[in-house]
Amino acid sequence: MKRIIYFFLASLLLTACGSGSKYDYEEVEGDMSQTxxxxxxxxxxxxxxxxxxxxxxxxxxxxxxxxxxxxxxxxxxxxxxxxxxxxxxxxxxxxxxxxxxxxxxxxxxxxxxxxxxxxxxxxxxxxxxxxxxxxxxxxxxxxxxxxxxxxxxxxxxxxxxxxxxxxxxxxxxxxxxxxxxxxxxxxxxxxxxxxxxxxxxxxxxxxxxxSLTDDGDKLYTAMMAKLFPTHPYGTQTTIGTQEHLKxxxxxxxxxxxxxxxxxxxxxxxxxxxxxxxxxxxxxxxxxxxxxxxxxxxQPVYEEQPELTAPVDTTVIGLEAENLWLGWKFEKASSLQADTMQVIQQMLSNGTAGLLDLDINQQMKMLGSWGAALPMQDYSLLILGGTPKEGQTLEEVRSLLLAEIDKLKTGDYSDDLLPSVVNNLKLAYYNALESNQARARMYVNAFVNGTPWEQEVGAIDRLSGMTKEQITAFVKQHFTDNYVTVFKKQGVDPTIKKIDKPAITPIPTNRDYVSQFVKDVQNTKVEPIAPRFVDFKKDLVFGSVNANLPTLYVQNKENGRFQMAFRYEFGNEADLRYGYAAQYLDYLGTDSLSAEQIKQQFYKLACSYSINVGSRNLTVTLNGLSENMPQAVALLEHLMQHAKVDKEAYDMFVSMEAKARMDAKADQRTNFDMLASYGIYGSYNPRRHNIDIETLAKTDPSELLGLLKDLTQYKHTVLYYGPMTESELAEALTSYTSLPNVSTKDVPENKHFVMQPTTNNEILLAPYDAQNIYMRMYYNEGLSWNPEEAPVQALFNEFFGGGMNSVVFQELREARGLAYNAYAYYQQASYKDQQDMFFTHIITQNDKMNDCITEFHHILDSVPQSEGALNIAKESMIKRLASMRTTKFAIINAWLAAKEMGIDYDVNERIYEAVPNLTLADVLKFADERIARKPYRYVILGNEKALDMTALEQYGPVKRLTTEEIFGY
Known part of the structure; x- marks a missing residue:
C-alpha cells in the first residue's frame, strides 16, 4: 500500500526550468502555495x-x-x-x-x-x-x-x-x-x-x-525521558543542565x-x-x-524499546496539579503521521473532539486537551488533563483513557472524521494566507526529511481515511504502551540556588560602527512606497437597516469570512456578560443538545465566540463563507433558545472556583495580577470579578436573558468576507431577527482609572522562585497627544524596544543581568486615559538591586548616540513603508483610531515626522517624561531571598498578599 502511495506522489513531482527560469527547481503539481x-x-x-x-x-x-x-x-x-x-x-x-x-x-x-x-x-x-x-x-x-x-x-x-x-x-x-x-x-x-x-x-x-518555574517544561522533560530512555530526546534537554550551563x-x-x-x-x-x-x-x-x-x-541511535506496560513518573512544582499521557510513534516523515494528526484532532480540536464534548463540555474535569508532536526521529501524541476540586489525578487518567477506548470501538459520530478533515483543509487554506506559516511548513519538511510532494498530498490522503482504518490503527498502537506524568504540587527539591557571578560590565561602545555596517547603511535600494490606511477608501460604512450600521471590507482572495457584532459596553458596565458567555458554552437549546450545537458548528467549518472586554462586547463568527448563513442561524438559535441547566451551572461555578485557586499557583498569572494592581489599584481589569458566593446565588436564567436581549442594544456589524454588501444584508435579514433591532442605549461603563505616581513606592507580592518579575511604573496623568506620537515612537525604538535599544544593551549585553529586559512609553488606548511609562525585567533574586540601579542610571541620563538614533529612525521608516494593513485588520484599525478620538492612520503622521526628529528631540522627551521621576516598583518574588534593606532605600514597601492582588 505504501509503495502505491509513494509512486502516485512521486508522479506529481516535476523538475523544471519553467517560465523562463535559468535555475532548476522542483515543484509539485496542484500545490496551492506554488512552492x-x-x-x-x-x-x-x-x-x-x-x-x-x-x-x-x-x-x-x-x-x-x-x-x-x-x-x-x-x-x-x-x-x-x-x-x-x-x-x-x-x-x-x-x-x-x-x-x-x-x-x-x-x-x-x-x-x-x-x-x-x-x-x-x-x-x-x-x-x-x-x-x-x-x-x-x-x-x-x-x-x-x-x-x-x-x-x-x-x-x-x-x-x-x-x-x-x-x-x-x-x-x-x-x-x-x-x-x-x-x-x-x-x-x-x-x-x-x-x-x-x-x-x-x-x-x-x-x-x-x-524555565524552573514552568511546570510544563518539567512535564515534557519527564515524558521524554520515559518514552526515549536511550535517545537524546529523553536523555538531554534543549536548555541543558545546570551543571553544564555553568x-x-x-x-x-x-x-x-x-x-x-x-x-x-x-x-x-x-x-x-x-x-x-x-x-x-x-x-x-x-x-x-x-x-x-x-x-x-544524523546520528543513528538504537531503537527505543516498546513499552509493554504503563509507566508512571512524577514531577513536583508550585503550579496546580495536572497530568500528561504520552504515546510514541514513528518519525514525522512517516505516513503514520497523517493518522496521528487526524486522531489528535478527533480527540481534541477545541470544539467537537471527544475530549471537547465528553469531558470539557460535560465538565468532568477542569480541562483536557491533546497535541501531536512530530519530530525527526520519532513523534508523540500527548493528552493532558487538570482535575476539578476533589478529583484525583488517577481519575483524570481514567477519563482520558476512556476516550481512547471510544476510538477503538467506533463509539463516536460518523460526522466526526469528515468534519476533522474539512477543518484541517480550512486550517491549511488559512495558513496559505500567512508568509510565516508557509515558511514554517518548509522548515518542518526540510528538518524532518519529508518530501514536499508528501506535504502537498496530505489533505487528499486524509480525505481518504475511513472510520474502520482509524479503529484498526488505535487498536494496534494505543495499548498499554503509554507514559503517565503526574504533576504534583509542592516545592521542587531539585532546584538549586546559584549565586550571581562576579561580572564586570563590558563597554557598550555604542558609538563605534564597523565598515561592514556603514556599507549596508550606504547601500542604495529601490524605495518602497508606503501605503497607509485611508478609512474613507479602504473601509465601507454601510448598514443592514436603519438601525444597524456596518463596517465592511470585501475578501477577494478566498472563501473565508470573519464577522462580529460589536456592542460599545463591556464588563466595566456589567460583569455578568462574561460569565453568561462562558455558561452558554455548556448549554443546548430546546431542540439541540450542547454536543449537537458544537458538532454542527464544526461540521460547517465555522466557529463562534463571545468576547467581553472592559469597554466592548463582540459576538464573532468565522469560517467558510459558503456556510455563513447556516452558522448565523445556528448562533442565533443558540443565543435565543439556550436552555437553562441548573446542574451545569452549579458545576460551572465549581469549576470557576477551582480555576481561580489554580491561577494563584502560577508565577506569570501572579505577576499579571500584580502589574494590573500597580497601574490601576484594587479596581482593575484583572481583579474585576464576581465573587464565587455571589456567582453561586445568581439565577442562570438571568445570565441567559442578558445574551438573548443583546439585540435590543445599539451595535455594529463588522464584516470581512467574499459577500457583497447586499448579499451580507440579505443573509443577516434572512437568518436572524436583526430587522427588529432596537436603538436602546447601551449600559454605561464605569472606567478603570490609572493611578498617578506622585511618590516612590514599592508594591511587593510573594512568589517563591529563584527569580523575580519587576516593573517600574510612572504615570503623571498626561493624556495622549497625537502630535507627540512620532517622538514617542522613536523614543521607544531607540531606548527600550528591540535588541539594539539602550535597555537591552545595558541590562543584558553589558551586564548579563537578565534574559528579558525592556522599557516602553505606552500611549493611552482611549482618549480619556493617560499615557504611562514602564520598565520590565525578569532576573535572578540577588540581581534585583543591580537592575534597579542600572535602570535609574539610564533613565536619568539616557546614553547618547547619534548613530544609534539614526539606525532607529531608518528602521522605523523602512518598517512603516513596507507595512500593510489589510483584511479585518482595517476594521480593527478604525475602531482603535476612533477610541483615541482620531479618524486617520496615525502611522502616516509618524512616517512623515520621524525623518526630521533629532537626538535632541528624543533626549528632551526622555528628560521631561522619564528622568528623575517618582516610580512605583512592582515586584513579585520571595522576600526572604531579596535584599530588603537596599530595596527600602527607594521608597516605602507595601506588602500585598496573594489574596489582595487576585481579589479572592
Missing part, C-alpha cells in the same frame, strides 16, 4: 513561495541540528550557539579583529581549564581571570551590531529558536532588502565569531531560571558549528513579495562559496 525548491551546487536548499499581499518577506534559515546533537558532556550547546550567532563575525561586531583574536583564544583556553575545576575558591579565581581577559577583549567589541544591521534594513521579529532537531534563524524583511539580508546572513553563517561569551552565558542562565566549552561549540553549520545541512525558507529567479541568484551570489560538510548524516 519552488532549489538546490545549489554546495547542497544548500532553498524553498520559495510568492505572496504579494505586502512588500515584505518572511525568512527562516533552518539548520538541521538541535539539542539532539549536543555532546553529552556539554548539553545546552546548540542553544548556546544560537545566542552566539548574534555576536558578529570578523567583519562586524568588532573594531579590530586581529587585535581581538588573541584574547578570544585565551578566553577559550581558560574556559576549558575552568570546567575541569571543582574547588569553589579555585573556580572563583579562574572566573575572575576570565572576566578580566573578557574586559580586554571587549575593548574591541561592538555589541549588537547584528541587530543594528537588521534595524538598518527594516527587519522585524529578529529572533531564533532551538529545539530537539533544528536551530532556526528568523527575520521578516522588506522586499527591497534581499541583497543586504543575504550578504549579512552569508557572512554570519560562514564566519561566526564567539565573543561576549560570559555575559551572554549569564543571559542563557537567566532563561534557564525562568561549565561550558567554547571548543565544543566551535566543533559543533564546523560540523553542522554547513550548506548541505541548511535550508533557506522564504515566502513573500519577490521574483524567485532573482532571489536564487542573490542567494547563490553570497552563499555559493560556502563549502559543504563532509558528513552531515
Amino acid at each position: 519552488r525548491i532549489y538546490t545549489l551546487k554546495n547542497g544548500l536548499k532553498i524553498y520559495l513561495s510568492v505572496n504579494k499581499e505586502e512588500p515584505r518577506i518572511q525568512t527562516y534559515i533552518a539548520v538541521r541540528t538541535g539539542s539532539k546533537n549536543d555532546p553529552a558532556e556539554t548539553t545546552g550547546l546548540a542553544h548556546y550557539l544560537e545566542h552566539l550567532m548574534f555576536k558578529g563575525t570578523d567583519k562586524y561586531g568588532v573594531t579590530d579583529p586581529v587585535a581581538e583574536a588573541p584574547y578570544l583564544e585565551d578566553i577559550e583556553k581558560r574556559y576549558e581549564a575552568y570546567r575541569q575545576l571543582t574547588d569553589p575558591e579555585a573556580r572563583r579565581k579562574a572566573y575572575h581571570e576570565i572576566d578580566s581577559v573578557s574586559q580586554l577583549a571587549a575593548q574591541y567589541n561592538i555589541p549588537n551590531e547584528y541587530d543594528k544591521l537588521m534595524a538598518t534594513i527594516g527587519s522585524e521579529g529578529s529572533n531564533a529558536y532551538t529545539s530537539n532537531d533544528v536551530t532556526c534563524y528568523v527575520e521578516d524583511i522588506p522586499s527591497n532588502e534581499i541583497d543586504n539580508w543575504a550578504k549579512i546572513q552569508a557572512d554570519r553563517f560562514m564566519n561566526m565569531t564567539i565573543r561576549g561569551f560570559h555575559t551572554e552565558l549569564e543571559a542563557v542562565y537567566e532563561e534557564y531560571n525562568i 561549565n561550558p566549552s567554547i571548543t565544543n561549540i566551535k566543533n559543533y558549528f564546523k560540523k553542522w553549520y554547513v550548506p548541505n545541512n541548511v535550508a533557506i525558507c522564504m515566502s513573500g513579495d519577490f521574483d524567485p529567479d532573482e532571489v536564487v541568484a542573490t542567494i547563490e551570489k553570497y552563499f555559493g562559496e560556502w563549502q559543504p560538510g563532509d558528513d552531515v548524516a
Whole structure:
C-alpha cells in the first residue's frame, strides 16, 4: 500500500526550468502555495513561495541540528550557539579583529581549564581571570551590531529558536532588502565569531531560571525521558543542565558549528513579495562559496524499546496539579503521521473532539486537551488533563483513557472524521494566507526529511481515511504502551540556588560602527512606497437597516469570512456578560443538545465566540463563507433558545472556583495580577470579578436573558468576507431577527482609572522562585497627544524596544543581568486615559538591586548616540513603508483610531515626522517624561531571598498578599 502511495506522489513531482527560469527547481503539481525548491551546487536548499499581499518577506534559515546533537558532556550547546550567532563575525561586531583574536583564544583556553575545576575558591579565581581577559577583549567589541544591521534594513521579529532537531534563524524583511539580508546572513553563517561569551552565558542562565518555574517544561522533560530512555530526546534537554550551563566549552561549540553549520545541512525558507529567479541568484551570489560538510548524516541511535506496560513518573512544582499521557510513534516523515494528526484532532480540536464534548463540555474535569508532536526521529501524541476540586489525578487518567477506548470501538459520530478533515483543509487554506506559516511548513519538511510532494498530498490522503482504518490503527498502537506524568504540587527539591557571578560590565561602545555596517547603511535600494490606511477608501460604512450600521471590507482572495457584532459596553458596565458567555458554552437549546450545537458548528467549518472586554462586547463568527448563513442561524438559535441547566451551572461555578485557586499557583498569572494592581489599584481589569458566593446565588436564567436581549442594544456589524454588501444584508435579514433591532442605549461603563505616581513606592507580592518579575511604573496623568506620537515612537525604538535599544544593551549585553529586559512609553488606548511609562525585567533574586540601579542610571541620563538614533529612525521608516494593513485588520484599525478620538492612520503622521526628529528631540522627551521621576516598583518574588534593606532605600514597601492582588 505504501509503495502505491509513494509512486502516485512521486508522479506529481516535476523538475523544471519553467517560465523562463535559468535555475532548476522542483515543484509539485496542484500545490496551492506554488512552492519552488532549489538546490545549489554546495547542497544548500532553498524553498520559495510568492505572496504579494505586502512588500515584505518572511525568512527562516533552518539548520538541521538541535539539542539532539549536543555532546553529552556539554548539553545546552546548540542553544548556546544560537545566542552566539548574534555576536558578529570578523567583519562586524568588532573594531579590530586581529587585535581581538588573541584574547578570544585565551578566553577559550581558560574556559576549558575552568570546567575541569571543582574547588569553589579555585573556580572563583579562574572566573575572575576570565572576566578580566573578557574586559580586554571587549575593548574591541561592538555589541549588537547584528541587530543594528537588521534595524538598518527594516527587519522585524529578529529572533531564533532551538529545539530537539533544528536551530532556526528568523527575520521578516522588506522586499527591497534581499541583497543586504543575504550578504549579512552569508557572512554570519560562514564566519561566526564567539565573543561576549560570559555575559551572554549569564543571559542563557537567566532563561534557564525562568524555565524552573514552568511546570510544563518539567512535564515534557519527564515524558521524554520515559518514552526515549536511550535517545537524546529523553536523555538531554534543549536548555541543558545546570551543571553544564555553568561549565561550558567554547571548543565544543566551535566543533559543533564546523560540523553542522554547513550548506548541505541548511535550508533557506522564504515566502513573500519577490521574483524567485532573482532571489536564487542573490542567494547563490553570497552563499555559493560556502563549502559543504563532509558528513552531515544524523546520528543513528538504537531503537527505543516498546513499552509493554504503563509507566508512571512524577514531577513536583508550585503550579496546580495536572497530568500528561504520552504515546510514541514513528518519525514525522512517516505516513503514520497523517493518522496521528487526524486522531489528535478527533480527540481534541477545541470544539467537537471527544475530549471537547465528553469531558470539557460535560465538565468532568477542569480541562483536557491533546497535541501531536512530530519530530525527526520519532513523534508523540500527548493528552493532558487538570482535575476539578476533589478529583484525583488517577481519575483524570481514567477519563482520558476512556476516550481512547471510544476510538477503538467506533463509539463516536460518523460526522466526526469528515468534519476533522474539512477543518484541517480550512486550517491549511488559512495558513496559505500567512508568509510565516508557509515558511514554517518548509522548515518542518526540510528538518524532518519529508518530501514536499508528501506535504502537498496530505489533505487528499486524509480525505481518504475511513472510520474502520482509524479503529484498526488505535487498536494496534494505543495499548498499554503509554507514559503517565503526574504533576504534583509542592516545592521542587531539585532546584538549586546559584549565586550571581562576579561580572564586570563590558563597554557598550555604542558609538563605534564597523565598515561592514556603514556599507549596508550606504547601500542604495529601490524605495518602497508606503501605503497607509485611508478609512474613507479602504473601509465601507454601510448598514443592514436603519438601525444597524456596518463596517465592511470585501475578501477577494478566498472563501473565508470573519464577522462580529460589536456592542460599545463591556464588563466595566456589567460583569455578568462574561460569565453568561462562558455558561452558554455548556448549554443546548430546546431542540439541540450542547454536543449537537458544537458538532454542527464544526461540521460547517465555522466557529463562534463571545468576547467581553472592559469597554466592548463582540459576538464573532468565522469560517467558510459558503456556510455563513447556516452558522448565523445556528448562533442565533443558540443565543435565543439556550436552555437553562441548573446542574451545569452549579458545576460551572465549581469549576470557576477551582480555576481561580489554580491561577494563584502560577508565577506569570501572579505577576499579571500584580502589574494590573500597580497601574490601576484594587479596581482593575484583572481583579474585576464576581465573587464565587455571589456567582453561586445568581439565577442562570438571568445570565441567559442578558445574551438573548443583546439585540435590543445599539451595535455594529463588522464584516470581512467574499459577500457583497447586499448579499451580507440579505443573509443577516434572512437568518436572524436583526430587522427588529432596537436603538436602546447601551449600559454605561464605569472606567478603570490609572493611578498617578506622585511618590516612590514599592508594591511587593510573594512568589517563591529563584527569580523575580519587576516593573517600574510612572504615570503623571498626561493624556495622549497625537502630535507627540512620532517622538514617542522613536523614543521607544531607540531606548527600550528591540535588541539594539539602550535597555537591552545595558541590562543584558553589558551586564548579563537578565534574559528579558525592556522599557516602553505606552500611549493611552482611549482618549480619556493617560499615557504611562514602564520598565520590565525578569532576573535572578540577588540581581534585583543591580537592575534597579542600572535602570535609574539610564533613565536619568539616557546614553547618547547619534548613530544609534539614526539606525532607529531608518528602521522605523523602512518598517512603516513596507507595512500593510489589510483584511479585518482595517476594521480593527478604525475602531482603535476612533477610541483615541482620531479618524486617520496615525502611522502616516509618524512616517512623515520621524525623518526630521533629532537626538535632541528624543533626549528632551526622555528628560521631561522619564528622568528623575517618582516610580512605583512592582515586584513579585520571595522576600526572604531579596535584599530588603537596599530595596527600602527607594521608597516605602507595601506588602500585598496573594489574596489582595487576585481579589479572592
